[in-house]
Amino acid sequence: MARRSTLWTEIARDRELRQRQNARAVRVHQQVAKELATDAARARQADDRDAKARERERIEAERHAGLNEADNQNARLEARVDELAALLKTCVSAPPVTVEQLTAIQLPPFVPGPDGVALEPPERPVMQDGGLLSRSRRRREYEQAVEQYASAFEQYKARDRGRVARLEALREAHRQHVEDLRAAAVDRAANLRAGLRDGVEAVVEEFAVQAIAMLQLPDGIGLEPKAAYRRDPREIVVDIQLPDTKVLPTEKSVKYVHVRRSFTVKERSRNELANMYGGLLATLPLCVAQLLFSSLDAEVLDSVTVNGILPTADRATGRPVARCLVSVTTSRSTFDELVLDSPELDPVLCMRELGAKLSPHPLDYEEVLPFLTFELAKYRLDLSVDVAAGMDGRVNLSTMDWGEFEQLIRQLLQEMTGADSRVTRRSKDDGIDGVVFDCNAVLGGEFIVQAKRYRNVVPANDVRALAGVMHDKRANHAIFVTTAWFSDDGRRFALDNRVRLVEGPELKHLLRVHLGLDVLVPSARRRRRAGANDAGVGPAA
Template sequence: MSRSNGLIGIWAETKRQQQRQRELEHRRQVQEQREWERQQRAREREAARLDREQRAAYRRRQEAEARQRTEELEARVAELTGLLAAGCREPAFSTRALARPEEVEPFQPGHLGQPVPMPDPNLYRSFRGRQQYERDWAAAQSAEAQRQQQLAAYRAQYDQWAAGQREEIRRHNAGIGALVAALRERDPDAVVDYFSGALYSSTAWPEDLPRQVSAAYDPAARQLFLTWELPGYDVVPEAKAVRYMPTADEHRETARPAAQRRAVYRDVLAQCVLLVVRDLFAADEFGALDSVAVNGFVDDHDPVTGRRARLVLASVAVTRAAFDGLHLEQVSAVDCLVEGLGGQLSARPEQRAAVRPVRTPDEVGRGVVSHGGGDDPDLYEMDPVEFEALVAQLFRARGMRAVMTSRSNDGGVDVEALDPDPISGGRIIVQVKRYRKTVPPTAVRDLYGTVQGAGANKGVLVTTSGFGPGSYAFAEGKPLTLVSGEELVELLGQHGLRGRLGGGDGTGGTARTGGTGTGAGTARTAATTATAAAPQPAEDRGGYSVLGMAWSGSVAVDVCALVCEGTRVLGDEHFVFFNNPRTPDGTVRAVPASGADRAALEVAFDALPTTADRLVLVAAVDPELDPHADLSGFTDARIRLADASGTELGQLEVSEGRPGETALVLGSFRRRANGDWDFVLGGQGYPGGLEELVRAYGVDVE
């Protein structure tokens, strides 16, 4: 019995232990579940908080955008309603402002104006030092003679440039003098040209307002008659304000009251006519105007006929006496035009209700001169084939033979031109890009490849937009001419052809090129500034290319450059290395590396000495840092070509090192007969290090 009771007690105790373990496990699971649920609720609360913050931040951004758009609308209306007052504050147009002083930029020799310092004999006291002094003195004398030669050549170049600038200024001022004489004589053509130009070039008008003018002059009555294009109804914003609606997550515009919009538009039309009158009388230096007749029109569909027509919405004839009695900054434009000057203004201009015009230029019986407006075709909207035909016509107008290529198989060529000049002429490949955004450098590289593949003498890229610094840097030193949209419009005008860029006047500067020769426009390199700027020494110009070198491996390597004629360096001073960081003329110089580069050089290829036809790049083990190393650890080497601003133009793979060699020719840039520079891969190694390599190129190493 006792034995049985003992076994039962043990069994019972075991069961109780098991029960306690199960209960403990259950409580642990319950606690874990509760902890997980607590953490889940915390995460949900945090997510909800973040969501609320994100929604609040998003709402604030949308509300800020709505406020900005509202402010822009208010600023636009304020600009329109203050047009006349702002215009009256602008300076008057005058012939005095057109004259140019007969001054040119003074001669600035830059580093060429600094004589080469001569060695001090007191620093060479030993016999060997005396020999070194003689060598240093001879080298300094040679460098000084070269400096004086370069200075004389640069001065001659400057004198030639300055004489040309002065002659151009004299011709310009002579033309202004002839214009003044004609204005004093009240020559109708001169009067029309002058006052039309005064309106067309006025700074008083916002850029987006039209500027189309036609004019004629009656010298007997001293009266100028003109028509002036007025802005359309959409010049006044239809919206008054913008609100963000969070429930719909959208911006909703509040419409400007129709009566307010009509009133603002009528006021703008009246201001435009009054500002035209003000600009004309203010520009009259010679008493040519006793009165002015202005008809303001819009080019729109006539509500009577449905045909497009010039609809006169405002007109006025003003005498000088009446104008001189006005203080335009203080007037109500509508009242001044209608009541004060007896002019006419459409009661419902938004509905294109026309008024009876005063006498128009066509009724004067003399030649009418027009500026601006839509008479010239918009190059942006022109048919692509017509645009290419216009470019071909421009080349023909410049005395070349030009044809359009077949569009189905043109190989990237839109126009082919042949310049008959026996010296600078030849076959020209022309590509036409009707872009609105900046032409990418890849298009310039593609053109260069096409020129090389076709064996042409030159390539011209014509666009309606413009080019970035990367494009001009790539074109530098190559037979490429880049013609921007503004330059194209100017060239068209010079040769009696028509074209404009959208609503602007499209006038521009001259074309830029990376090479020499005759192209589609007046050429200038990327290293120059404008045609009116004086030439500068190479070191003072921005025409440097950056050669950034990178490689793999831990070997310590020095990168050097040799300016050579053939396989001989021009002189010891044209060996650029760690003890001579630049050539005497500064056309090649070592600079700190940036980014992933481990060494860098700046080179002004166009300014290198005329006798130089090679720039040899070499790499050598640094014997002080790695006395026992060779170039087997010099791998994955490349040259990164960039412009002066650091914009990468491309990469060149170069030779890698080999065991047993401690110096290596990476490659060389070689000048072709036409002035271009090509890169030729190197590979020649030297076990004797940099000293052996430079001896092979004629450098005197002691």
């Protein structure tokens, strides 16, 4: 009984021990699981904190980037405003344009090409030491290599002499080309100086256009000048192309709104834009006039007229139009009294002081009438005289003075078109007796006129010559008025080349209808003899 009791006691003790071990193992497992769960939770918390920190850093970086971009845009806006405001000061501080600047050339560098690279000489042979070959064998191979080297070296020297010869020829050709360019530049400078000294119209116009093109202007502003110079009054008329309102910074400021992750723009008021654009329109002609007066001598230039032309589109029709928004004419003495580099000077008030015409509503591109148009300045115009008022009785065109006849034709065309009609001076008129501007739709545009008193047929060559002058002057049309008649060839040529022909009978009719004058046209030979008289044209005696 004692042994059985002891056995059950041992069994119970072992069971209890295993139960305690199992319980301890469970507790250890639970503890490990709990620690793992705690570590995982801490890791997730750490990841969340890192993610939030990165998000905060991203948002902050985004905010700083937005603020920096807004600051950069505001800086660009301010720089553009300052650049436009300081344009007059920049132009005034620039030195005058000289002949040397206009005739300076960029000399091309010498480019030798492949012949500029030295040839590689053949490699000199070397006597081999040791090896499997005997000394005598090595010696024979070395001597053969020396002979081959000598032949190859002679060929190398011949090729190199040819290369050097070609290189020297290229160098000499380049030197001669550079000398020719320099000589041409010197000749061009001499011709330009002589032309400016003598007041040659074409030379002065070329100098003015190139000088204006050298003005340092803000981006988006290209004047594309056209110049017409008249020597007798020492006057130059310049048409410059104005920029539209797109060159203005319409935004006043830019602000970054972080909450909306976007930029808000504050626009400039219409009044502010009008003042800014009006100031630009006033500044550009002042810059051009200052440059011309400072670059051309007083013996050449005494008066400047600048017209600012804006190429745009008609809002009603969509057709392209050119509108004059500013026009100023001033003499050298008046302009020299201005202190353009004064910080207190207002370009708009300065232009008003000069009596300039400025668009009253520049943002609407409202036009002004120019003082003197570029088209008028192209011609040597004379004073207009009313000769029709002094004619009594029946007028015989054959006995009229040439100048009075041209003035009579001018009056006739002006009465017919209602446009500005002028006569040219007798000397250097390029074969033009008159000009009509801004004609009606029938005539159209700029119209050059030639008026001749002939008794015989006008040959086709005279019509062709007038058409050539029309193209040279870039006029829209031409009219040839004569007291005689035109050849059939001249008529056909005129129909195809925008030349309007007026013969004696039609001229007589037009003078009676539009000026109330009953005139006598010089007796003309019968038209059937036109072919015979084509070669012999004689003006009225």
